[in-house]
Amino acid sequence: xxxxxxxxxxxxxxxxxxxxxxxxxxxxxxxxxxxxxxxxxxxxxxxxxxxxxxxxxxxxxxxxxxxxxxxxxxxxxxxxxxxxxxxxxxxxxxxxxxxxxxxxxxxxxxxxxxxxxxxxxxxxxxxxxxxxxxxxxxxxxxxxxxxxxxxxxxxxxxxxxxxxxxxxxxxxxxxxxxxxxxxxxxxxxxxxxxxxxxxxxxxxxxxxxxxxxxxxxxxxxxxxxxxxxxxxxxxxxxxxxxxxxxxxxxxxxxxxxxxxxxxxxxxxxxxxxxxxxxxxxxxxxxxxxxxxxxxxxxxxxxxxxxxxxxxxxxxxxxxxxxxxxxxxxxxx
Amino acid sequence: xxxxxxxxxxxxxxxxxxxxxxxxxxxxxxxxxxxxxxxxxxxxxxxxxxxxxxxxxxxxxxxxxxxxxxxxxxxxxxxxxxxxxxxxxxxxxxxxxxxxxxxxxxxxxxxxxxxxxxxxxxxxxxxxxxxxxxxxxxxxxxxxxxxxxxxxxxxxxxxxxxxxxxxxxxxxxxxxxxxxxxxxxxxxxxxxxxxxxxxxxxxxxxxxxxxxxxxxxxxxxxxxxxxxxxxxxxxxxxxxxxxxxxxxxxxxxxxxxxxxxxxxxxxxxxxxxxxxxxxxxxxxxxxxxxxxxxxxxxxxxxxxxxxxxxxxxxxxxxxxxxxxxxxxxxxxxxxxxxxxxxxxxxxxxxxxxxxxxxxxxxxxxxxxxxxxxxxxxxxxxxxxxxxxxxxxxxxxxxxxxxxxxxxxxxxxxxxxxxxxx
Numbered sequence: 137x138x139x140x141x142x143x144x145x146x147x148x149x150x151x152x153x154x155x156x157x158x159x160x161x162x163x164x165x166x167x168x169x170x171x172x173x174x175x176x177x178x179x180x181x182x183x184x185x186x187x188x189x190x191x192x193x194x195x196x197x198x199x200x201x202x203x204x205x206x207x208x209x210x211x212x213x214x215x216x217x218x219x220x221x222x223x224x225x226x227x228x229x230x231x232x233x234x235x236x237x238x239x240x241x242x243x244x245x246x247x248x249x250x251x252x253x254x255x256x257x258x259x260x261x262x263x264x265x266x267x268x269x270x271x272x273x274x275x276x277x278x279x280x281x282x283x284x285x286x287x288x289x290x291x292x293x294x295x296x297x298x299x300x301x302x303x304x305x306x307x308x309x310x311x312x313x314x315x316x317x318x319x320x321x322x323x324x325x326x327x328x329x330x331x332x333x334x335x336x337x338x339x340x341x342x343x344x345x346x347x348x349x350x351x352x353x354x355x356x357x358x359x360x361x362x363x364x365x366x367x368x369x370x371x372x373x374x375x376x377x378x379x380x381x382x383x384x385x386x387x388x389x390x391x392x393x394x395x396x397x398x399x400x401x402x403x404x405x406x407x408x409x410x411x412x413x414x415x416x417x418x419x420x421x422x423x424x425x426x427x428x429x430x431x432x433x434x435x436x437x438x439x440x441x442x443x444x445x446x447x448x449x450x451x452x453x454x455x456x457x458x459x460x461x462x463x464x465x466x467x468x
Numbered sequence: 469x470x471x472x473x474x475x476x477x478x479x480x481x482x483x484x485x486x487x488x489x490x491x492x493x494x495x496x497x498x499x500x501x502x503x504x505x506x507x508x509x510x511x512x513x514x515x516x517x518x519x520x521x522x523x524x525x526x527x528x529x530x531x532x533x534x535x536x537x538x539x540x541x542x543x544x545x546x547x548x549x550x551x552x553x554x555x556x557x558x559x560x561x562x563x564x565x566x567x568x569x570x571x572x573x574x575x576x577x578x579x580x581x582x583x584x585x586x587x588x589x590x591x592x593x594x595x596x597x598x599x600x601x602x603x604x605x606x607x608x609x610x611x612x613x614x615x616x617x618x619x620x621x622x623x624x625x626x627x628x629x630x631x632x633x634x635x636x637x638x639x640x641x642x643x644x645x646x647x648x649x650x651x652x653x654x655x656x657x658x659x660x661x662x663x664x665x666x667x668x669x670x671x672x673x674x675x676x677x678x679x680x681x682x683x684x685x686x687x688x689x690x691x692x693x694x695x696x697x698x699x700x701x702x703x704x705x706x707x708x709x710x711x712x713x714x715x716x717x718x719x720x721x722x723x724x725x726x727x728x729x730x731x732x733x734x735x736x737x738x739x740x741x742x743x744x745x746x747x748x749x750x751x752x753x754x755x756x757x758x759x760x761x762x763x764x765x766x767x768x769x770x771x772x773x774x775x776x777x778x779x780x781x782x783x784x785x786x787x788x789x790x791x792x793x794x795x796x797x798x799x800x801x802x803x804x805x806x807x808x809x810x811x812x813x814x815x816x817x818x819x820x821x822x823x824x825x826x827x828x829x830x831x832x833x834x835x836x837x838x839x840x841x842x843x844x845x846x847x848x849x850x851x852x853x854x855x856x857x858x859x860x861x862x863x864x865x866x867x868x869x870x871x872x873x874x875x876x877x878x879x880x881x882x883x884x885x886x887x888x889x
Contacts, residue, residue: 189695191872209698217695223688228491236487240696244477284692 141200142167142292142323143188148197150183157183159347160197165325165340170318172338173327174444176452180347181327182220185296188325189217202291213242216290220297220327222281226270231256233269234284241288248287255283259309275306282310286317293317295326299333311337331445341444345452355444362450363441367394368420370410370427371436378408381432390423391415411440480697481705488680488709493716502720505668527596528552530565530577535584542578542613549605553578569595578610585614585621644838655837656809663833665721666763667802670828673714674770675791677707681778681871682787690871699868707771714767715760722756758845759832765849766828769856770798776863779870780877790877801826805833812839821848824855862887 143165150158158180165171173181187194188201190208205211224233231252238248256262259279264272272280278301286293295314299307314337317324328334334341341358343351351358368391372378385393391412403409414423420439427434442450477483492498529546531553533539539555546553556565556577565577576594584590590610596602612633619629642655684690693702773794781787801820808817812834821831821840827848834840840848869886870878878886 191691191694212696217692219688219691219695221688221691223684223690223692225491225689226687228487236483237692237696239477239483240480240693242477248477281692 140167141165142169142202143171143325144198144200145184145188146198146200148184148187148194148199150180150187150192150194156347158187158194158344161344161347161349162197163342163349163352165323167323168318168321169323169339170314170337171323171325171340171342172334173325173342173344174329174331174334174448175327175344175350176329179344181329181344182296184344185217185294185325185327186219188294189215189219191219211292213288214291216241216285216288216293218282218285218295218298220300222278224269224277224281224284226268228269229265230261230267230269230272230280231265234280234287237284238287241290243288251287251289252283255287256280258313259283274301275303278302279306279309282313286313291322293322293324295324297328298326299328299330307333331443331448335444338444343448343451350451351447358447359441359444362447363439366442367411367413367440368423369436369438369440370412370434372408372410373433373435375407377432377434378410380430381410381427384426384430384432385412389415390418390426408435479701481701481708484693484697484702484705485709485712488706489712489716492676492710492713498713498717502717505717506721506724526550526552527575527594527602528554528573529592529594530554530556530560530568530574532556532558532560532565532577532579534558534582535580537617538580538584538590538610538613541617542580542610545609545613546606549609566593569593578606585617590614642837659809659833659836660805662759662836663802663805663829665718666759666766666832667798667829669714669718669763670766670770671795671798673710673767674774676713677710677771678774678778678787678791679784680706680710681775681867682781682784685778685781685871686783694871699871700864702871703772703775703864703867707768707775711764711767711771715764718760718763755832755836758835761849762828762832762852765852765856769824769828769852769859770794772856772859772863776866776870779867780873780883782873782877786877797825798829801829805830808834808839809837812837814839818844822851824852827852 141164143163145164146162147160148158148162149156149160161180161184173184175181183192186192188199188207190206190211199207201207201211202214205214207215228236231249234252234255235245235248238251239245243251253262253265256265259282261272261276261279264276269277269280282295282298285295293314298310298314302310311333314324314326335355338355340354341352342349353361370381372381382393385391391414394411394413412423414420424434424437427437478486529551531539531542533555543553543555554574565574568574569576574594575596576592579591579593581588581590592603592606615633616626616629619632620626624632640653684693690702697705774791777790777794778787781790804816804820804826807814808820808830811817817830817834817839821827821834821844831840831845831848835845865887866883
């Protein structure tokens with residue numbers, strides 16, 4: 137779109153029976169960015185992505201892709217999609233499978249074959265081009281599927297849980313390819329519940345939980361906002377200093393001591409370390425002044441920038457995040 | 469707004485159809501079925517016939533002769549065909565004779581009534597009573613013996629009796645008005661063969677569509693396909709691609725049949741059979757067109773239904789269950805084949821060749837037997853074309869929704885709702 141938006145989702149909803157899978161979700165993906173749709177399993181990510189590919193139609197709301205194209209036939213030549221449920225024709229030869237997908241997306245037979253060949257080379261699968269798909273390992277098949285989604289050089293690449301089931305080496309290959317796509321000016325939208333993957337690569341995120349949008353924005357800004365509202369890691373010079381500081385926290389006006397949680401910045405075993413949460417509206421500098429005023433000598437005073445995982449847990453709720461990590465589909 | 473681009477390559481349905489065709493023709497199964505299909509079909513007709521033509525030459529039978537005169541004459545006639553016939557005393561009980569059959573001391577026993585040769589029923593019971601050739605021979609010998617004895621009793625000379633009993637050469641020829649009618653049996657065989665091939669081909673390829681839809685669902689290729697092409701293109705491409713394989717196979721079979729017919733003299737000669745008198749009914753180009761047309765329409769009709777069924781289910785086992793009632797629709801015409809072949813111009817034949825479920829299998833046969841006028845043919849074709857269009861439309865709607873559904877099979881009410889989407 138001329139306004140630099142690759143995807144514009146406006147108020148989409150989708151029900152399956154009496155289960156609301158997606159509930160009035162809106163977001164915009166700027167052209168040329170890597171955009172992560174994050175959320176626990178069953179949050180509605182896949183449903184949203186499938187609606188963007190016209191596999192299912194939203195009950196309400198609209199989706200525009202690229203220059204105002206509707207999802208479906210019109211957009212198909214410009215959009216590549218890696219579905220969550222993956223499958224290839226097991227009996228087809230690898231190169232033919234790729235060429236077939238290319239032709240389905242509108243390439244000529246010759247061009248599809250040429251590009252299929254260069255993709256296999258890029259992904260280190262050249263020597264397998266004459267093998268049947270069923271002869272490949274699961275990871276290799278996944279790379280072929282990945283190439284199948286990209287063979288027609290789409291301007292918009294939509295990947296549903298692209299990292300699930302990939303080993304660390306192939307995950308790196310996939311990340312490199314995603315970065316290449318961005319470098320070539322294309323837009324990549326993907327969904328994942330693996331926050332580490334998202335954190336490594338995303339520029340923009342949108343967190344969805346229970347079918348509703350929870351948070352959207354540029355990742356650095358999201359993090360900065362979380363940090364401003366957030367936590368401070370402290371290191372004291374001595375146990376006496378820590379005791380003096382404790383009095384500051386007692387009245388909870390400036391900050392409260394955080395119960396130790398896995399993934400926290402400080403070592404919970406260390407008696408001289410502490411992580412505190414700023415009271416609302418309190419600046420980290422006010423806390424520093426308060427501590428120094430109380431005579432607590434500090435070795436460390438650090439505003440903690442939370443990891444995406446922590447932000448996710450905080451915003452989605454600990455319970456749901458755990459469900460997400462267990463990666464079981466909750467029954468609607 | 470950007471304009472929708474012109475595709476550089478082929479339309480999606482064509483790409484899909486080509487894949488279905490190439491992937492199938494490449495398999496060894498295609499070659500095997502193409503070559504072995506006709507062989508098996510011919511074998512299924514010829515082998516039982518050959519087996520039946522083997523007259524039992526070593527049958528052992530007992531004869532209970534209450535007439536006192538038919539028995540001895542019959543024994544000598546049976547001895548001439550190597551049957552061991554033994555006259556047993558008339559007081560021998562049926563229980564005793566049945567016991568002998570059970571112990572395999574005899575194959576069966578013949579009871580000749582006291583009135584013979586002037587009446588009464590001659591009854592044979594035996595384990596070889598199912599052998600059509602043997603029974604026809606035994607019946608002919610009994611009849612000949614009784615007729616001879618009647619003649620002798622009336623004072624005719626043996627020579628006069630022989631002259632009266634000389635065989636009559638009766639030859640039925642099949643024609644519906646054109647000159648040079650062919651052998652009735654040959655016309656029937658060709659009609660049956662066409663019916664059978666159509667039935668097999670339609671079932672084979674329509675079920676192939678079903679299986680391929682279910683497989684795409686179970687191995688989840690359908691997700692990647694549906695993102696790239698419309699469900700309707702997917703279904704159309706699949707049906708056309710599989711149908712092209714069927715058409716190719718039938719064409720090859722037809723070519724084989726034509727070659728076989730042309731050189732039937734030398735081929736039958738190999739088996740020591742005289743080919744003369746086997747005038748084959750004339751197969752005109754129009755007949756071949758009719759057969760191919762009905763194959764295509766019948767296949768498209770059933771393949772649409774099967775594609776919808778495939779989209780409704782989630783596993784091959786489930787598909788087997790659901791397709792059973794549809795398979796019945798195809799079996800019914802095969803069961804009814806005699807109603808058409810024995811009276812191709814009758815009302816039942818007329819009705820069966822108008823119903824779209826049975827017309828693809830039965831109409832070509834009726835046409836070849838000359839039972840249908842051009843008007844009948846056109847009416848049947850018109851109904852079949854309209855039904856096929858409706859079936860394809862309904863199937864496309866069910867397919868579109870069903871293809872992405874996993875788990876529970878839809879109820880009839882849900883199906884009706886899918887049609888409204």
